[in-house]
Amino acid sequence: MEPVALTEALATFDAVWSPRIVTTVNDYDVRLAKAEGEHVWHVHEDTDEFFLVVTGELTIALREKDGERDVVLPPGSVLTVPRGTWHKPFAAPGTAILLLEPAGTPTTGDAHDPVPDHVDSTTGHAWHP
Numbered sequence: 001m002e003p004v005a006l007t008e009a010l011a012t013f014d015a016v017w018s019p020r021i022v023t024t025v026n027d028y029d030v031r032l033a034k035a036e037g038e039h040v041w042h043v044h045e046d047t048d049e050f051f052l053v054v055t056g057e058l059t060i061a062l063r064e065k066d067g068e069r070d071v072v073l074p075p076g077s078v079l080t081v082p083r084g085t086w087h088k089p090f091a092a093p094g095t096a097i098l099l100l101e102p103a104g105t106p107t108t109g110d111a112h113d114p115v116p117d118h119v120d121s122t123t124g125h126a127w128h129p
């Protein structure tokens with residue numbers, strides 16, 4: 001059990017939209033990801049998804065019952081996307097985010113639009129210092 005410095009962890013990989021599991025909390029992963037450009041529209045039917053913006057700026061497009069809207073998250077902001085809500089994150093260059101979700105949750109959800117090459121469809125990658 002050792003602390004993880006997020007800035008140091010971010011320096012160990014370059015891939016965007018490809019989360020690293022930096023620690024776990026009970027049955028949840030704490031995932032650190034670089035983000036740039038568009039992710040993909042997707043939905044997690046059975047779990048909420050928590051976002052914390054570490055650096056940069058993350059926008060999350062949401063499909064809600066009244067239509068679509070964009071939520072902008074500057075650094076230090078958190079947002080939980082409720083289960084069953086279609087969403088598509090997109091990010092400015094240099095963005096880093098921390099995600100909390102149950103271990104095994106795919107980044108592209110249970111249903112999604114076609115996944116572009118720059119988006120890693122994964123349940124997260126192990127990270128070691």
Ligand code: NI
Pocket residue numbers: 042044049087107108109
């Ligand atoms: Ni998601």
